[in-house]
Amino acid sequence: MKTAFDFFNNYLSQNIIDSDILERMHDVIAEFSARAPKMIVMKCIDGRVHGSAQKGYPPTSVVYGRTDGNKVSLEKSNFWYWNRIDRVVKDAYFNTPLTPAIFIAYMHHSKMGLGCASHNSNAEEALKSIEQQMKEVRATFTESELFVLGGDTETDAMTDTLIFMDGTRIDSAEIIEYCNLKNPIDVFHQAFTGKKIDDIATCRNIGHKTPKELLSGENPIFFSNLDICLNMQNYLMHTITTCVRKDRSELYRFIRPDILDLIFDKLASVSISENLLGPLVYQIVWNIAFSLNHQKLISNMSEAEKIAQLDHAEELACYGDGFETLPRNKAVLVKTGRGNDVEALQVSKNVLQKNRARYHQDHKLLVHINIEVNGQMTRWDDFNNSVGSRILTMQRNVENVFGEDVAILTSYSYRSQKRFYPLKISRSDSRLVYPVDVVGPINSRTKFSNLALNAEEALYRMGFFKK
Numbered sequence: 001m002k003t004a005f006d007f008f009n010n011y012l013s014q015n016i017i018d019s020d021i022l023e024r025m026h027d028v029i030a031e032f033s034a035r036a037p038k039m040i041v042m043k044c045i046d047g048r049v050h051g052s053a054q055k056g057y058p059p060t061s062v063v064y065g066r067t068d069g070n071k072v073s074l075e076k077s078n079f080w081y082w083n084r085i086d087r088v089v090k091d092a093y094f095n096t097p098l099t100p101a102i103f104i105a106y107m108h109h110s111k112m113g114l115g116c117a118s119h120n121s122n123a124e125e126a127l128k129s130i131e132q133q134m135k136e137v138r139a140t141f142t143e144s145e146l147f148v149l150g151g152d153t154e155t156d157a158m159t160d161t162l163i164f165m166d167g168t169r170i171d172s173a174e175i176i177e178y179c180n181l182k183n184p185i186d187v188f189h190q191a192f193t194g195k196k197i198d199d200i201a202t203c204r205n206i207g208h209k210t211p212k213e214l215l216s217g218e219n220p221i222f223f224s225n226l227d228i229c230l231n232m233q234n235y236l237m238h239t240i241t242t243c244v245r246k247d248r249s250e251l252y253r254f255i256r257p258d259i260l261d262l263i264f265d266k267l268a269s270v271s272i273s274e275n276l277l278g279p280l281v282y283q284i285v286w287n288i289a290f291s292l293n294h295q296k297l298i299s300n301m302s303e304a305e306k307i308a309q310l311d312h313a314e315e316l317a318c319y320g321d322g323f324e325t326l327p328r329n330k331a332v333l334v335k336t337g338r339g340n341d342v343e344a345l346q347v348s349k350n351v352l353q354k355n356r357a358r359y360h361q362d363h364k365l366l367v368h369i370n371i372e373v374n375g376q377m378t379r380w381d382d383f384n385n386s387v388g389s390r391i392l393t394m395q396r397n398v399e400n401v402f403g404e405d406v407a408i409l410t411s412y413s414y415r416s417q418k419r420f421y422p423l424k425i426s427r428s429d430s431r432l433v434y435p436v437d438v439v440g441p442i443n444s445r446t447k448f449s450n451l452a453l454n455a456e457e458a459l460y461r462m463g464f465f466k467k
C-alpha cells in the first residue's frame with residue numbers, strides 16, 4: 001500500500017533531481033533568458049497544460065498566473081493579478097530595453113471532447129475568458145511595454161494557436177497539416193540535422209551528436225533529456241533570433257522553407273515589435289516540433305496509456321508558485337490571483353476526486369502548498385513575512401475546502417532554484433504527513449540567520465543523496 005508519505009517522498013526526491021539539473025544548467029538558461037523576451041502567461045489550472053515545454057521556454061523563464069478556466073477578476077483591486085503583470089513589465093523595462101514583455105492568456109480545448117472542465121468543454125466560453133483579459137490588459141499597458149496575445153492549446157496534440165489582437169491566428173496544427181509534417185525532424189532543414197552543431201559550446205554540451213541523432217528513436221533525447229532539451233532551446237533561440245535580425249535567408253538552412261514561408265506570411269500582417277519577431281518564430285517552430293514528438297509518443301502507446309495522457313490524470317493539487325519542474329498532467333495547479341482561491345481549490349478537489357475513480361489511490365487527497373521566494377532571507381522577519389505567515393493563510397483556504405480529509409505538504413522554494421524545502425508551521429497538525437521541517441531547528445528570531453538557514457537547506461538536500 002502506498003501512503004501519502006511515500007508519495008511525497010518520491011515526489012520530493014524527483015524534485016531534487018530536477019532542481020539539480022536546473023542548477024547545473026544555470027548558465028545555459030541565463031543565456032537563453034538574455035535573448036528571450038520577458039514573458040507572462042495566464043493559464044487554466046488543468047495539469048495537461050502545465051509548464052512551458054511546448055513553448056520551448058526553460059523552467060524559471062516564464063512567470064505564470066493560473067486560475068480555473070483562466071477566469072479572473074479583472075477589477076483593479078485584484079492586486080495579485082495586476083502585480084504579477086507589473087513585475088514582468090518592469091523586469092522588461094529595466095532589463096530588456098526596447099524589447100516589450102509578452103503577455104499570453106491561454107485557453108485550451110480538445111478534439112476528443114476532453115476540453116476545459118471549468119467551462120464544461122465549451123470552447124466559446126473559454127475563449128471569452130481570455131478575450132476579456134487580452135482587452136483589459138491591452139487597455140492598461142502601452143504596446144512598447146507589453147505585447148498582448150491570446151493562445152489556445154489543443155491538448156490531444158499539444159499544438160498551440162497564437163491569437164493576435166487583430167484576430168490573426170497562427171495555428172501549429174494548420175502548419176503541420178499544410179506542410180504534411182509527420183516527425184519532429186521534418187521541421188528542420190537537412191543541412192542542419194545531418195551535421196554537428198556549429199556552436200562549439202552547445203556541441204560539447206550535447207555530446208557532439210547531430211540533431212538527427214538527438215531526434216531519432218522512439219523517445220528522442222532532444223525532448224526527453226532535460227540537459228539536452230535546455231541546450232537545444234538555447235541554441236535555437238540564439239540562432240533563430242540572430243538570423244531574423246541579420247539575414248533571414250540564413251534561417252532557411254535551419255528550418256524547412258515551406259514552414260518559414262507560412263509563418264512569415266502570417267506574421268507580415270501583424271504589427272509587431274522587431275525585437276519580438278525572432279522569439280515568436282522560435283516559439284512557433286518549437287511548438288510544431290514538440291507537438292509532432294508528442295503525437296508520435298502517443299501513437300506508440302497502449303489505449304490505457306493514451307487515455308492517461310489525453311484525459312485528466314493529475315495526482316495532487318498544487319497551491320502557490322514554483323511548480324514548473326513537474327511533468328505535464330501531474331498536478332492541478334492553483335495560484336493566488338483569481339480573487340477567490342477557495343473556488344479554484346474546490347475545482348481542483350473535484351478533478352482529483354474524479355481522477356481517483358479511475359486511478360486508485362490508497363491515501364487521502366493530496367495538496368502541496370509552496371511559496372516561492374526571490375532572494376535570500378536574512379532575518380526571521382523576512383522568513384515570517386514571505387513564507388511562514390503565508391503558508392498559514394493558504395493552509396486555512398485548503399482546510400476550508402478539504403477539511404480533515406487531506407494529506408498536506410508545505411514548502412518554500414527559491415525562484416531560480418525550484419527546489420522544494422519542506423517545513424511545518426503548525427507543528428501539531430496531523431494532516432502534515434511529511435515529517436521534515438527544514439526551518440524547525442531555527443524557527444525563532446534568536447536562532448534564525450541566513451547562514452543557519454542555508455546550512456539546514458544543504459542538510460535536507462544531502463539527506464536525499466545518502467539514501
Ligand SMILES: [Zn+2]
Nearest residue numbers: 044046116117
Ligand atoms: Zn481548463
